[in-house]
Structure formats: structure tokens, C-alpha cells
Amino acid sequence: MRTNLREKPREDFQKYNAELQEKMKVDTLRQCRLFRGLSVDDIKGLSSHAAMVHYKKGASIFEEGNPADFFYVVQDGLVKVYKGTSTGKILTFTVAGRGDTLNATAVSGDNYYMSAQTLNEVTVLKIGRKSYQAFLTEHSSIAIELIAMLSSRLNRECDRVVRLIGEDVEQRLIISLFTLARKFGTTLSLTREELANCAGTTTETAIRVLSRLKKQGIIGCAAGRGGIIISDMAKLHDLVVEDEGWI
Amino acid sequence: MRTNLREKPREDFQKYNAELQEKMKVDTLRQCRLFRGLSVDDIKGLSSHAAMVHYKKGASIFEEGNPADFFYVVQDGLVKVYKGTSTGKILTFTVAGRGDTLNATAVSGDNYYMSAQTLNEVTVLKIGRKSYQAFLTEHSSIAIELIAMLSSRLNRECDRVVRLIGEDVEQRLIISLFTLARKFGTTLSLTREELANCAGTTTETAIRVLSRLKKQGIIGCAAGRGGIIISDMAKLHDLVVEDEGWI
DNA sequence: CGCCTGATTGATAAGTATCAAGGTCGGTGG
DNA sequence: CCACCGACCTTGATACTTATCAATCAGGCG
Numbered sequence: 001m002r003t004n005l006r007e008k009p010r011e012d013f014q015k016y017n018a019e020l021q022e023k024m025k026v027d028t029l030r031q032c033r034l035f036r037g038l039s040v041d042d043i044k045g046l047s048s049h050a051a052m053v054h055y056k057k058g059a060s061i062f063e064e065g066n067p068a069d070f071f072y073v074v075q076d077g078l079v080k081v082y083k084g085t086s087t088g089k090i091l092t093f094t095v096a097g098r099g100d101t102l103n104a105t106a107v108s109g110d111n112y113y114m115s116a117q118t119l120n121e122v123t124v125l126k127i128g129r130k131s132y133q134a135f136l137t138e139h140s141s142i143a144i145e146l147i148a149m150l151s152s153r154l155n156r157e158c159d160r161v162v163r164l165i166g167e168d169v170e171q172r173l174i175i176s177l178f179t180l181a182r183k184f185g186t187t188l189s190l191t192r193e194e195l196a197n198c199a200g201t202t203t204e205t206a207i208r209v210l211s212r213l214k215k216q217g218i219i220g221c222a223a224g225r226g227g228i229i230i231s232d233m234a235k236l237h238d239l240v241v242e243d244e245g246w247i
Numbered sequence: 248m249r250t251n252l253r254e255k256p257r258e259d260f261q262k263y264n265a266e267l268q269e270k271m272k273v274d275t276l277r278q279c280r281l282f283r284g285l286s287v288d289d290i291k292g293l294s295s296h297a298a299m300v301h302y303k304k305g306a307s308i309f310e311e312g313n314p315a316d317f318f319y320v321v322q323d324g325l326v327k328v329y330k331g332t333s334t335g336k337i338l339t340f341t342v343a344g345r346g347d348t349l350n351a352t353a354v355s356g357d358n359y360y361m362s363a364q365t366l367n368e369v370t371v372l373k374i375g376r377k378s379y380q381a382f383l384t385e386h387s388s389i390a391i392e393l394i395a396m397l398s399s400r401l402n403r404e405c406d407r408v409v410r411l412i413g414e415d416v417e418q419r420l421i422i423s424l425f426t427l428a429r430k431f432g433t434t435l436s437l438t439r440e441e442l443a444n445c446a447g448t449t450t451e452t453a454i455r456v457l458s459r460l461k462k463q464g465i466i467g468c469a470a471g472r473g474g475i476i477i478s479d480m481a482k483l484h485d486l487v488v489e490d491e492g493w494i
Numbered sequence: 495c496g497c498c499t500g501a502t503t504g505a506t507a508a509g510t511a512t513c514a515a516g517g518t519c520g521g522t523g524g
Numbered sequence: 525c526c527a528c529c530g531a532c533c534t535t536g537a538t539a540c541t542t543a544t545c546a547a548t549c550a551g552g553c554g
Contacts, residue, residue: 193500211502227502
């Protein structure tokens with residue numbers, strides 16, 4: 001029968017495809033800091049609840065204040081996690097990449113505490129709130145990692161506050177650039193506007209600072225049209241004022 | 248024998264005194280959010296490791312960067328918990344009162360992450376780092392409370408960041424006043440400088456805003472010399488711009 | 495080719511910090 | 525008891541940082 005001859009390879013292909021996807025999901029979850037220390041089997045258990053979802057550039061994954069029905073992990077692409085201010089500005093708290101969670105530390109509250117929007121083509125893993133919470137309570141060793149994550153994030157936000165009070169815009173932009181470059185490499189695909197949002201300033205001010213840095217040879221000339229290239233990371237690092245003081 | 252006749256009451260007195268102090272310590276610890284849900288016996292166990300220490304006004308309890316040898320709970324008085332900026336300014340993250348911990352959320356790191364200084368006569372409970380950590384691991388139910396505390400503090404700091412970007416100084420001062428008054432009542436014994444540090448501004452600017460509020464009848468005229476009296480809490484509340492948006 | 499987004503530069507204005515100069519009150523020592 | 529001193533409060537003038545507004549430019553894409 002013709003149908004049989006046709007169906008057989010298609011089934012194989014589908015099975016292969018499903019296995020591949022499952023492998024990718026597990027791979028991604030294993031890169032989460034939150035799940036380190038867990039066995040592969042544990043992660044496979046969680047992975048079975050995870051759906052792979054694709055977003056195009058500029059799409060909203062979730063918005064501040066909406067019911068937090070899902071827990072997200074970035075599989076591919078860049079996602080900005082931000083909050084809007086009462087005056088319509090935006091502050092980007094983090095740019096999440098592969099293996100980063102979007103809302104792991106949002107433990108309390110039934111609603112998303114921030115918004116998440118894609119900066120390019122993005123694939124995420126999406127896990128139902130219930131499944132995620134059940135997984136957390138089953139694997140109590142995560143609690144320790146969660147506390148560590150929360151604690152370090154809290155410190156980071158406190159530092160951000162101190163910098164907002166103590167440092168001028170130029171310094172904040174430099175720190176944003178440095179932090180982003182350390183995480184994603186020296187070729188950043190961010191618009192000036194996105195960078196400005198990271199530092200809590202305006203596009204124009206960000207551009208003016210970048211121009212100055214370009215004159216100093218720290219930013220490459222090939223910048224522009226949605227990208228920033230850092231050509232002298234060492235010099236950039238020298239410009240960062242450490243507020244740690246004693247080291 | 249004379250000695251006997253004398254010693255007896257003194258022993259009684261000392262015993263009574265020790266019991267009283269122990270009771271005070273337990274009472275204080277029971278007011279800690281971190282320890283709610285624990286039995287009185289559990290808390291008594293922790294209390295036995297706690298020493299009551301007195302500080303006079305303006306004293307430093309611990310300083311950012313020093314080895315974090317102790318865990319502190321405020322028994323009486325006000326303590327500001329702050330960080331200095333690289334430019335010499337100060338940002339007060341919280342004013343701690345009775346039952347508040349000074350460094351409970353500083354889980355990671357071996358050094359104090361902030362500084363703590365008394366705002367008036369203060370009594371604290373001081374528990375050795377080891378004893379505190381042992382207690383935490385023994386009573387794993389605290390982990391849940393700790394996560395909740397960390398999470399809510401993280402949210403609060405993120406909000407602070409957003410307000411620093413989005414709101415002007417006047418609004419930040421109003422929010423600081425409102426928050427302080429809700430916690431400590433409408434008679435605040437804070438200098439203008441301390442209030443300014445809470446809002447991340449300068450003394451002069453804080454004074455100018457307070458003058459305006461005084462004209463509007465929100466701040467009492469009896470203010471000045473180390474105190475602020477809020478005479479119209481409702482009107483103050485009306486001035487607070489909620490950035491929650493939907494409620 | 496024309497539109498649209500993002501980058502860029504300049505001019506201007508608003509918000510705050512900074513600097514300066516008293517003023518007030520409470521405590522302390524002669 | 526009084527005078528002084530120091531900590532805190534207050535107000536004004538000025539400067540600086542950065543946002544805002546406006547205009548132009550460059551490149552990608554339908």
C-alpha cells in the first residue's frame with residue numbers, strides 16, 4: 001500500500017525531530033544556574049513540562065502586572081527584562097541570553113513583576129507555573145541556589161542604586177557597556193536606545209557618550225545601525241570606577 | 248551570718264535580672280519576620296547565643312567591607328543601614344527599628360555588604376556568624392521565609408531603581424517620608440540630612456521640599472532640630488504617585 | 495524610489511547640586 | 525547664670541549635568 005510506504009519515513013523523521021528537540025530543551029535547562037547541582041534525570045523531568053516557543057524581534061513575552069502563568073528560560077536570542085517608570089521611561093534590568101531565566105527570582109506575587117521583550121529572533125522554554133513550583137518544592141536543593149541567586153541579584157540592584165546616586169551618566173553607560181561586553185562579547189547587537197535604557201538615560205545622551213568613546217578609540221567606527229563594537233576592552237575597563245574600594 | 252543574709256537577696260536579684268534579659272531577647276527575636284513560624288523553644292535556643300549590646304547615638308555597628316562576624320537584630324532604637332558612593336555620598340537603604348534585622352539578607356559573602364550606624368540610643372542583639380548559620384541550617388523552614396524576604400527586598404530595590412530614574416527628587420522625598428511615617432509613625436526623629444540620604448539627594452534640597460510641604464500644611468511647624476512631624480498623612484499620601492498603575 | 499527606523503548633532507531649558515552666608519537651638523564650661 | 529560653641533536648619537545665588545526639542549542624515553526594505 002502506498003500509504004504505508006510513505007508513512008514509515010515520516011514517522012521516523014517526526015520521532016527523530018522530537019528527540020532532537022527534547023535534547024535541546026534539556027541542554028538549555030542544564031545551563032541554568034538555578035538547576036546546577038541537579039541530576040540529568042531531574043532536569044529531564046522538568047524538561048518534559050517545557051514547551052519551546054519562538055518569538056520574532058520586538059515581540060513581548062510577558063508584561064508587568066499580568067498573571068504570571070509561566071516560567072521562562074531563554075534558549076536562543078536576546079531578551080530584555082525591564083520595568084517602565086511612571087513617566088514613560090524604561091529601565092532595562094538585564095539582557096538575558098541563552099540559559100538565563102526571565103523570572104526565576106520572581107517568587108512572590110501572582111503577577112509578572114517586570115516585562116520581557118525580545119531584542120532579536122528568540123526561542124524560549126516555557127514552563128507552566130504549577131509545574132515549575134512543584135519542581136521547586138520537590139527538589140529542595142534548589143532552594144539553596146535560589147537563595148544565592150536572590151542574594152546576588154539583590155546586591156547587584158543595591159549597587160545599581162548606589163551608582164544611580166553617585167555616578168554620572170557617562171560612568172553608568174561605561175559600566176553598562178562593560179557588563180554587556182563581558183557577558184555577550186565585544187560585538188553587541190543593541191541599538192543606542194537599548195543601551196540608554198540599560199543605563200537609565202536617553203538615546204541622545206548615550207549617543208553623545210559613545211561619540212566621545214569613539215574618539216578615544218574605545219568604540220569601533222563600524223558601529224551604527226543597531227550595533228556597538230568595542231574595540232578596546234582594556235581601555236574601557238580602565239574607565240570603570242570601581243566602587244568596591246578595597247579589593 | 249551576715250554574708251548569708253546579704254548574699255541571698257543579691258543572688259535573687261541577679262537571677263531575676265538574667266531571666267528578665269533572657270525574656271527581652273526572646274521577645275525581640277520573636278518579632279523578627281525571619282523567625283515567624285518557629286516555636287518559642289526554637290527561638291529560645293537561638294536566644295541563648297545572642298548578646299545584648301548597647302550603642303550610643305551616632306555609633307557605628309558595622310561597616311561595609313569588614314568581615315561579617317555577627318548577625319544583628321535591633322532591640323530598641325533606630326539604625327540606618329546604608330552604603331557610601333564612590334563620590335562620598337550616602338544612600339540609606341533602610342532605617343531599622345525594633346525586630347528588624349540588619350543583615351539577614353546578606354547571605355552570600357564573608358563581609359558586610361552595607362554599613363550600619365545608630366540614629367539614637369540603640370540596643371541590639373548580636374549573634375555570632377557560626378551560631379546564626381547553624382541555626383539556619385537546622386531550621387530549614389526558615390529558608391522559605393528567607394526566600395520571601397529576599398524576594399520582597401529585591402522587588403523593593405528594583406522599585407527604588409525605577410523611581411530614581413523616573414521620578415524627581417520631590418516625589419522621592421515624599422515617598423521616603425510616607426514610607427518612614429507608615430513604619431515609625433508621624434513623628435520622625437530624623438535630621439534633614441538623614442531624610443536626604445534616604446531619598447538620595449542633598450540636605451539643602453530636602454529642606455526646600457520640606458518647606459514647600461510645610462506651606463501646604465502637610466509638615467507640622469514644630470519640625471526642625473532633629474525631627475519631622477507629619478501633620479496631614481492623608482494629604483501626603485495623595486501626593487504619592489503610585490507606579491503600581493493597576494491595583 | 496520612497497518610507498521608516500535608527501543615528502547624529504545642535505540649541506535650549508529644567509532640575510539639582512554646589513557654594514556661600516547666616517540663623518536657631520540646646521548643651522557645656524567658665 | 526551667661527556666653528559660647530557646635531550641630532542643625534534655612535535661604536539665596538550660581539553652575540553644571542542631562543533631558544528635551546528640533547532638524548537632518550544614512551541605510552535597509554518593501
